[in-house]
Amino acid sequence: MSVGLVALLLGVAVLLLAIGGLLAAADAALGVRSRAELLALAEASPRTGAAIRAIAEDEARHANALSFARVFAETLAAVLITLVLAYSLDELWLELVIATLVMTLLTFVLVGSSPRTVGTHHPDQVIRFAAPTIRGIRVVLGPVATALMRFGDRVTPGRGGGGARIRDEQQLLSMVDQAAEQSLLEADDREYIHSLVEFGETLVREVMVPRIDMVTVDSDTTVHEALEQVLASRHSRVPVVTGEVDHIDGVAYLRDLSGFVLRRPEEAETSLITRVMKPAMFVPETQRADKLLRRMQQESNHLALVVDEYGGISGLVTLEDLIEELLGEISDEHDRDVPEAAEQPDGSFVVSARLSVEELGDLFGIELDDDEVDTVGGLVAKHLGRLPAEGEAITVAGIELTVATIERRRQRLLTVAARWTGIQDSEETA
Numbered sequence: 355m356s357v358g359l360v361a362l363l364l365g366v367a368v369l370l371l372a373i374g375g376l377l378a379a380a381d382a383a384l385g386v387r388s389r390a391e392l393l394a395l396a397e398a399s400p401r402t403g404a405a406i407r408a409i410a411e412d413e414a415r416h417a418n419a420l421s422f423a424r425v426f427a428e429t430l431a432a433v434l435i436t437l438v439l440a441y442s443l444d445e446l447w448l449e450l451v452i453a454t455l456v457m458t459l460l461t462f463v464l465v466g467s468s469p470r471t472v473g474t475h476h477p478d479q480v481i482r483f484a485a486p487t488i489r490g491i492r493v494v495l496g497p498v499a500t501a502l503m504r505f506g507d508r509v510t511p512g513r514g515g516g517g518a519r520i521r522d523e524q525q526l527l528s529m530v531d532q533a534a535e536q537s538l539l540e541a542d543d544r545e546y547i548h549s550l551v552e553f554g555e556t557l558v559r560e561v562m563v564p565r566i567d568m569v570t571v572d573s574d575t576t577v578h579e580a581l582e583q584v585l586a587s588r589h590s591r592v593p594v595v596t597g598e599v600d601h602i603d604g605v606a607y608l609r610d611l612s613g614f615v616l617r618r619p620e621e622a623e624t625s626l627i628t629r630v631m632k633p634a635m636f637v638p639e640t641q642r643a644d645k646l647l648r649r650m651q652q653e654s655n656h657l658a659l660v661v662d663e664y665g666g667i668s669g670l671v672t673l674e675d676l677i678e679e680l681l682g683e684i685s686d687e688h689d690r691d692v693p694e695a696a697e698q699p700d701g702s703f704v705v706s707a708r709l710s711v712e713e714l715g716d717l718f719g720i721e722l723d724d725d726e727v728d729t730v731g732g733l734v735a736k737h738l739g740r741l742p743a744e745g746e747a748i749t750v751a752g753i754e755l756t757v758a759t760i761e762r763r764r765q766r767l768l769t770v771a772a773r774w775t776g777i778q779d780s781e782e783t784a
Contacts, residue, residue, distance in 0.1 A: 360438055360441060360442075363434045363435075363437060363438050364434070364435070364438055366431075366434055367430075367431040367434040367435050367438075368431075370427040370428070370430055370431040370434070371427070371428070371431050371460055371461075373423075373427045374424050374427040374428050374431070374461075375468070375469040376469065376484055376487065377420050377423055377424040377427070377484075377487075377488075377491075378424060378469040378470055378473070379469035379470065379472050379473035379480050379484070380420060380473060380480055380481065380484040380487075380488055381417065381420050381421065381424070381470075381473065382469070382470040382471075382472075382473030382474045382477075382480075383473035383474070383476075383477035383478075383480040383481050383484075384409070384413065384416075384417060384420075384477075384481065385473075385474075386473075386474055386477050387477050387478075387481065389410050389413065392406055392407075392409060392410035392413070392481070393407065393410050395478055395481060395482070396410065399482050399485075401482075402482050402485040402486060405485035405486050405488070405489040406481060406482070406485045408489055408492075409481075409485060409488055409489065409492075412492075415492060415496055415499075415500060416488055416489075416491075416492045416496075418496070418499040418500060418503050419488075419491050419492045419495045419496045419499040419500075420488060420491060420492075421499070422495055422498065422499035422502065423491045423495055423499075426495075428457075428461055431457070431460075432453070432457045435453055435456060435457060436450075436453040439452055439453050439456075527547075527548060527551060530544055530547045530548070531544065546681070549679075549680055549681070550680070553643060553644055553679060553680050554642065554644050555642070556642065556643040556644075556679060557639065557640055557641065557642060557643065558637055558638070558639050558640070558641045558642070558643055558646055558658075558660055558671055559639035559640070559660065559668065559669070559728065560643070560710070560728050561643055561671055561675050561676060561679045562639070562660045562668070562669035562670060562671040562675070563669050563670050563671065563672075563675070564668070564669045564708070565599055565667055565668055565669050567669075567708075568593065568599060568667075568669065568670055569587045569589055569592055570592060570593045570594070570595045570599060571583055571584065571592050571593070571594050571595070571606055571627060572594075572595060572596070572597075573594050573595065573596045573603050573626065573627060573628050574596075574626060575626065575627050576622065576623060576624060576625060576626060576627070577611055577614050577615060577621075577622040577625050577626070577627055577629065577630060578615055578619075578622040578623050580592075580606055580611055580627040581608075581611040581612060581615050581622075584606065584608050584611060585608070589608070590607065590608040590609070590656075591605055591606070591607055591608065591656060591657045591672070592605070592606050593605055593606075593634065593657075593659060593670065594606050594627055594628065594631045599667050600665075600666050600667050602634050602636075602659055602667060603628060603631065603634075604628070604631035604632055604633055604634050605631060605632050605633075605634045605657055606627055606630065606631045606632075607630075607632065610630045610631075610632070611627075611630060614629075614630050634657075634658075634659050635650075635653070635655050635657070635658040635659065636658065636659050636660075636661050637649075637658045637659070637660060637661065637671075638660075638661055638663075639660045639661065639662055639663075639668050639669075640663075643676055643679060646658065646671070646676065647673070647676045647677075647680075650673050650676070651673075655673075656672055656673040656674075657670060657671075657672050657673070658670065658671050658672075694706040694708065694709045694713070695709060695713070695717055698771075700773070701773070701774075702771060702772060702773035702774075703717055703771070703772045703773070704758060704769055704770070704771055704772075705717070705730055705769065705770050705771075705772050706730070706768070706769060706770075707729060707730055707731030707734075707768055707769060707770060708729050708730075708731065709729060709730045710728055710729060710730075711723060711724050711727065711728060711729065711730065711732075711733055714730050714733075714753065714772065715751070715753075717772070718752070718753055718772075718774050720751060720752070720753075722750075722751055722753075724736075730755065730770050730772075731770070733750060733755070734746075734748060734755055734757065734770060737750065742757045742760070743757065743760070744757050744758070744759065744760055745757060749775060752774060752775055752776045753772055753773070753774060753775070754772070754773050754774075754775045755770050755771070755772050756770065756771040756772075756773075757770060757771075758770055758771045
């Protein structure tokens with residue numbers, strides 16, 4: 355091998371490493387810019403705007419092609435340097451050791467940490483400079499990169515659309531937590547982002563008002579009587595039933611009732627509520643909360659009846675319930691100030707039986723979940739295997755739960771005293 359050929363191979367290897375470094379910087383820059391930011395950058399960049407806009411419209415495929423080209427450049431550079439060393443050295447083991455050390459050093463510095471730092475700190479400048487190159491790589495190598503990605507998804511266990519989504523969410527939440535720890539993000543903003551992500555996995559049955567707590571009006575009630583009942587309930591919308599809760603005829607709105615009484619006071623004394631009620635919306639309890647929120651917004655509906663797997667009414671959910679699940683508690687002048695968890699002087703808590711199992715765990719700084727029940731009341735009843743009595747206690751995951759108050763008339767659990775014991779085994783005491 356001539357000296358000129360050696361110099362040519364080394365020159366090509368250095369050029370490939372430089373290209374790899376540029377692609378690494380571009381990859382890092384794209385990672386810190388959203389689609390909206392890329393489109394704004396395209397508007398502000400007359401010369402490279404078209405390329406940047408094309409990248410923003412199909413960022414995932416451009417990123418795949420970018421990664422493929424970078425790996426190809428690094429691999430070819432490694433092969434060329436190994437050929438040069440093979441010509442210069444006689445010992446094979448020495449060639450391999452030196453080639454490995456040289457490529458590791460060059461790849462880490464020239465293609466790894468340094469370019470990515472530049473791309474992260476100067477994303478707009480890097481994207482403007484590299485946009486034509488990225489676009490060209492996508493056009494030339496995009497089909498190959500896409501085919502290889504699809505092949506990898508097929509042969510790799512756990513890969514695919516669903517798994518990628520979960521990993522993306524977990525990565526997002528991890529980044530949010532790190533930003534909050536470094537004071538780059540307010541605690542309230544962190545909680546809001548967590549709520550946004552978790553809201554997509556929340557089912558309607560987790561946020562609904564249970565059947566036993568529903569306020570209803572019978573269908574044979576007059577408009578005037580119904581108005582009095584609705585006003586007393588402090589609700590603006592109430593389901594209308596015939597006999598049992600499972601027989602829903604519609605929904606009565608406070609504004610319709612009050613308007614009818616004001617316009618036709620005498621007729622309101624004899625007309626039944628069915629005259630002014632509106633059709634009810636029914637949804638399965640397994641529907642996702644975010645989908646129901648979109649549907650209620652599209653249909654301008656504020657209340658939906660929740661149906662269980664057997665067709666019975668298991669509860670109701672309001673637009674306010676969904677928004678509170680997303681944004682946190684929203685209080686108005688009609689809300690009664692009854693906390694779901696009240697801390698006691700000894701460090702224990704008195705919690706509502708409707709408090710979720712996850713929120714109970716949060717009170718004691720542990721992760722608590724149950725696949726069969728959603729609330730503290732359900733957790734107590736599950737471990738007792740029957741209706742609870744006052745004073746009975748169980749221990750779940752180190753938390754002792756003692757039945758505090760019960761509504762005597764319906765034997766319904768109202769509040770539970772919770773304190774930390776550290777004992778992990780569930781037990782029942784009287």
